[in-house]
Amino acid sequence: MAHERLIVPIFIPHEGCPYRCVFCDQRDITGVRAKADREAVEKALHAYLRSGSPLPAYREAAFYGGSFTGLSQARQEFLLSLVQPWIDSGELHAVRLSTHPLFIDDEKLDLLKHYRVETVELGVQSTDPGVLDLSGRPCLLDEIRLAAESVKRKRFNLGLQLMPGLPGDNEETFRKSADDVVRMRPQFVRLYPTLVIRGTALHRMYLERKFVPWDLESMVERLKYAVLKFNGAGIQVARVGLPPDPSLLENLVAGPFHPALRYLVESRICLDWMAAQLKARTGGAGSAIFKVPSKYVSNYTGHKRENVGKLKAMFRLEDVKFVADESLISPALVC
Numbered sequence: 001m002a003h004e005r006l007i008v009p010i011f012i013p014h015e016g017c018p019y020r021c022v023f024c025d026q027r028d029i030t031g032v033r034a035k036a037d038r039e040a041v042e043k044a045l046h047a048y049l050r051s052g053s054p055l056p057a058y059r060e061a062a063f064y065g066g067s068f069t070g071l072s073q074a075r076q077e078f079l080l081s082l083v084q085p086w087i088d089s090g091e092l093h094a095v096r097l098s099t100h101p102l103f104i105d106d107e108k109l110d111l112l113k114h115y116r117v118e119t120v121e122l123g124v125q126s127t128d129p130g131v132l133d134l135s136g137r138p139c140l141l142d143e144i145r146l147a148a149e150s151v152k153r154k155r156f157n158l159g160l161q162l163m164p165g166l167p168g169d170n171e172e173t174f175r176k177s178a179d180d181v182v183r184m185r186p187q188f189v190r191l192y193p194t195l196v197i198r199g200t201a202l203h204r205m206y207l208e209r210k211f212v213p214w215d216l217e218s219m220v221e222r223l224k225y226a227v228l229k230f231n232g233a234g235i236q237v238a239r240v241g242l243p244p245d246p247s248l249l250e251n252l253v254a255g256p257f258h259p260a261l262r263y264l265v266e267s268r269i270c271l272d273w274m275a276a277q278l279k280a281r282t283g284g285a286g287s288a289i290f291k292v293p294s295k296y297v298s299n300y301t302g303h304k305r306e307n308v309g310k311l312k313a314m315f316r317l318e319d320v321k322f323v324a325d326e327s328l329i330s331p332a333l334v335c
């Protein structure tokens with residue numbers, strides 16, 4: 001079955017960006033080295049939209065990998081104008097892009113509006129001044145807030161990205177970043193754990209023992225806090241973790257990479273919920289049965305039934321069973 005929304009990614013690695021964030025080498029993350037020209041953009045659009053496969057109802061072109069609004073106006077207009085005929089023909093519906101909060105003002109946003117951009121994603125990464133400073137991002141929380149406000153005031157969909165585990169980041173600073181993002185009320189967030197990529201400044205810091213990435217267990221626990229916060233505030237979590245692209249895997253040196261990080265976080269949330277239910281139940285039956293929504297059964301059982309093993313050990317249970325129910329929205333402990 002086709003997904004509801006198709007995003008055609010057009011990479012503009014590092015374009016428009018005068019900065020050097022310590023973690024960034026967009027060319028290695030995206031695997032794209034050439035500057036996007038007419039041919040490259042057309043090629044991407046053809047590959048995604050005219051492949052002959054059934055297409056989702058809503059289709060967008062996305063300029064990712066650089067600071068789009070940091071580009072010269074001429075370059076922005078050139079790139080945006082390439083996708084306009086595809087919108088006119090109905091093959092695309094809108095445009096989305098990512099950029100740096102320091103490159104947002106009303107004039108830039110008006111230009112984007114003119115070219116039918118609907119969604120603007122801002123790289124926040126952290127709201128802690130110390131973390132941002134150590135990460136080579138000269139940006140203040142007030143400037144991030146102002147940019148987020150402007151994007152919403154001009155009626156774009158706002159997306160915010162966070163990178164847990166940057167230099168100087170810890171559980172407390174990351175929680176504060178997540179709380180600050182909730183207060184900015186974006187439509188969605190993306191959570192990208194900090195990884196050490198070959199050739200970046202962070203790689204040097206890692207080799208010189210000036211940076212230690214978070215381990216996978218800490219990352220999962222801390223992401224759990226953020227995901228629960230965003231879920232509770234009705235903010236969509238569009239992504240947790242980087243996709244396992246060959247270019248990323250080739251250049252990954254260290255850090256809490258996992259191809260199914262979101263699943264690990266969600267199944268940990270389910271484990272906590274089940275443990276709380278069992279703790280609160282009266283009577284000490286030797287088994288437990290949970291009724292769970294069909295499509296989330298594996299989130300409850302956990303990777304390789306890890307949650308089952310943990311619950312058995314925590315509550316001295318002989319058996320933990322799951323009844324899948326398609327009509328169910330919320331889970332329940334049956335007995």
Ligand code: SF4
Nearest residue numbers: 017019020021024066
């Ligand atoms: S602002 Fe974005 S593109 Fe520029 S160095 Fe930082 S992460 Fe890379």
